Structures are given as C-alpha cells and as structure tokens.
Amino acid sequence: MIPVTKSPTSNRPLRGRFSAYTLVELLIVMSIMVLLAAVALPSVKDLLANQQVAKTARNMSAFIDKARSRAIAEGRYVGVRIERLNTLEPVGRAQSIRIRELTSVPPYTGDASNAYATLKTDTNYANASLSYVSVAEFDPSDNALLALSASMVENTSMTLSDILTPASGPNDDEHAPVRSGDYIELPGGRLVAFKIQYRALNAATTVPVKLMFDLSEMRTLGTKAFPSGNPMFPTGGRRIKYKIHRRPVVSTAAPFSLPRGVAIDLNYSGTGMEGNEFAPSPMTSDIQGGFNAKPIDIIFGPDGSVVSTTTAYSDVPTFPQGQIFVCLGDSDGIRPDNLFTPEKKAPANLVNLESKWIVINPGTGRVVSSPFSSVSSLPAGTIIDPYDASLDPAITEARLLANFSDTVDIE
Numbered sequence: 001m002i003p004v005t006k007s008p009t010s011n012r013p014l015r016g017r018f019s020a021y022t023l024v025e026l027l028i029v030m031s032i033m034v035l036l037a038a039v040a041l042p043s044v045k046d047l048l049a050n051q052q053v054a055k056t057a058r059n060m061s062a063f064i065d066k067a068r069s070r071a072i073a074e075g076r077y078v079g080v081r082i083e084r085l086n087t088l089e090p091v092g093r094a095q096s097i098r099i100r101e102l103t104s105v106p107p108y109t110g111d112a113s114n115a116y117a118t119l120k121t122d123t124n125y126a127n128a129s130l131s132y133v134s135v136a137e138f139d140p141s142d143n144a145l146l147a148l149s150a151s152m153v154e155n156t157s158m159t160l161s162d163i164l165t166p167a168s169g170p171n172d173d174e175h176a177p178v179r180s181g182d183y184i185e186l187p188g189g190r191l192v193a194f195k196i197q198y199r200a201l202n203a204a205t206t207v208p209v210k211l212m213f214d215l216s217e218m219r220t221l222g223t224k225a226f227p228s229g230n231p232m233f234p235t236g237g238r239r240i241k242y243k244i245h246r247r248p249v250v251s252t253a254a255p256f257s258l259p260r261g262v263a264i265d266l267n268y269s270g271t272g273m274e275g276n277e278f279a280p281s282p283m284t285s286d287i288q289g290g291f292n293a294k295p296i297d298i299i300f301g302p303d304g305s306v307v308s309t310t311t312a313y314s315d316v317p318t319f320p321q322g323q324i325f326v327c328l329g330d331s332d333g334i335r336p337d338n339l340f341t342p343e344k345k346a347p348a349n350l351v352n353l354e355s356k357w358i359v360i361n362p363g364t365g366r367v368v369s370s371p372f373s374s375v376s377s378l379p380a381g382t383i384i385d386p387y388d389a390s391l392d393p394a395i396t397e398a399r400l401l402a403n404f405s406d407t408v409d410i411e
Helices: 023-074 144-151 160-164 286-290 389-398
Strands: 078-083 098-103 117-122 133-138 183-185 191-193 209-213 238-240 243-245 262-271 296-300 306-311 314-318 324-330 356-360 367-371
Touching (some): 023 078, 023 098, 023 262, 023 296, 023 324, 023 367, 144 209, 296 314
Antiparallel strands (some): 078 098, 078 296, 117 133, 133 209, 183 191, 183 243, 262 324, 296 306, 306 314, 324 356, 356 367
C-alpha cells in the first residue's frame, strides 16, 4: 500500500508534488522569441514581397496571353492597354497598376448601303521627296460618322509632314469614332494609315470629308520608291467601296489590377534592348506631353503576333522594333528623382534583382516573365530623364537574361 500523508494545513491527503514554470522563466522565453522574431521579420517580409512580384508577373503574363488567345480564336484584333496611374505628377505618369483588355470593332463602311470613297491625287503637296499625296473623299450624308470625326479635329492648316506622319500636326479628339492613324483598305487589300482633314459638322453637304495619306514607300537612305511621277489616281477621281479599320477599344471585361506594393515601372519599359518608348519624360513641356503621357496599347492580330504598339507621346499604332519589355517592380522603386539609385531604403527597380520583365515576342506573340540581370555600369551623377543616353547601357544589361526568354522560361 502507498502511504497517505496529510498536509499540515489541510485535512486532504497529498499524493505528490506538481511542477510549473516560474514567472521569470516565462519572461525569459518570451524575450528570446521576440528577439528571434525581430531578427527574422525583415527577411520574411522581403521573401513575401519577392514572391508577390513573381506571382504578379505570372498572373500578368496570363492576362496578356489570354488576349492573344482570344485574337486567335475569334480571328480579329485584340490587345491590352497599360493605363497610367495619373498624369498630374511624375510618379503617376511613370507607373501603372491596372491593365485593360482591348477588343476590335467592325470595319466602318459608311452609314448607307451605297456609301463609297472617291480616290484622287492632290498635287498641292508635291515636292522633291514625295511625288503626290493621295486623298479619299467621302459624301458626308452617306458617311455621317466620318463627318463627325472630321469635326473633332483641330481647325488648323495641314502640312506635308502631318500627312507623312499621322501622329504629328492637327490632333484628333481621343473620343472620335474614327481617328488619324487608323487604316483605310484600298483595292487589293492594302492598308494605309491616313490623316483626317478638319471639316465643320455644319458645313454644306457639297464639302466632302477628306482622308489624306501617303502611298510612297521608303527605301534606304530615306528616298521614296513609289509613286515615281505619275498620279496614282485620276484627277477626276475613282469611286471605290472601302473599309476603314479602326483601332480596338477598351473592353467591358474586368481589368487586371496589380496587388498593393507592386506596379509596372514605365521608366524602363519599351522595345528592343535599349528602347523605353513607354516612359514619360519630365524634360518635355506640358504642351508636348508632360501632362499628356498616353496609355500603352499592345495589339495582337488573328495569327497571334503583335501587329502594333503605341508610345508615351503617340497613340498612332506602329510596329514594335524588337521584343517588348515591360518592367514589373515595387511601387517604392519608382524614383523620378533618381532613376538609378542603389540605396537600400528604396532602390530603383532597374537595379533591384527582384524586379521582373514581362517579355512579348512581336513575331509570335509569346508572353513570358523573366528575371533581371545585375547592372554593373553605373551612370555618373543623378538621372531623372528616362531618355538620357547614359541610361541605355544599364537598361541593356538589365535585359540581358530577358532577351533569351523567348526560348527559355526562367522563373
């Protein structure tokens, strides 16, 4: 039998002693845990932030690839628009936190079943480098949408350079249904970008709507190859049925919004190994585009390839000259005060190895994400203008790995 003893202060028997931690021991253990957490928290925070950028890069690539797949499946032009945060301050102009899908609209063929265009030759703009300017005239009563669009053009005189470069000269309202830089389909299927000439909406019906374009093609050294001296169209004009292919518009589908703390850094985004045509320059005046930096549109064709992109200061579609690079990094890394600062507090995204490139091959339309390469060439001084030539070597180095991402996925 086990002997039973009694407590000297109680009549209840005691069968053993119970052990426990003292208050001092608990405080020591808690102090150690707090110390370890304080040491590990920055590393864990950085790790989670890095994973967030990588996850966002995958999701963003999937969103862009979805637009490309839709263009192939539906046999039409579909794209994405990278919207700027705002245009009132340098930081907002240089970043984006939302991407929208763009969908094509049917070609415009007039508002009447018998609508047509009259092709003519205008010799008023002839000079040594350009033989003639071609004009398409439209009856405003049969082409009311074109007449409305022409009334939304600035009422200024048009020069030859305006016609050769539809992005220059008199500007169109961005809300116009048909805009300069859209394409008219000529007989034979050739697409030509045009410039809209101003026409008052209440003008007489005898005043036609005019689209002006250049049919000549550039040779090397900037010489014109066609036409060589004879008018392309007769003076009296030639009537044709036409199609005007308008640029895609913003879709009603849900946009892709980047998570908090992650942003698209447009300071280093563009085409080719050095191009950053998507960047807003603080050195330009407000009239030239300081407050008018435009969103970036990337359009895929029915074959899945990239057919056009826009730039920071022109919404006229152009074919990209090389792979398309979009910089994805921390919102704190967007530094308009110094585009190449390596300071630990908030390094520029260009020198942060945790940033990601979203790379689009214009020939195939393939979309992949790729890491940054380390940048060793440090530009001298402080750089605030993305178009500073001394920034080009750094951008090239950062894109070194991404340049091969079309054949190798690195994630």
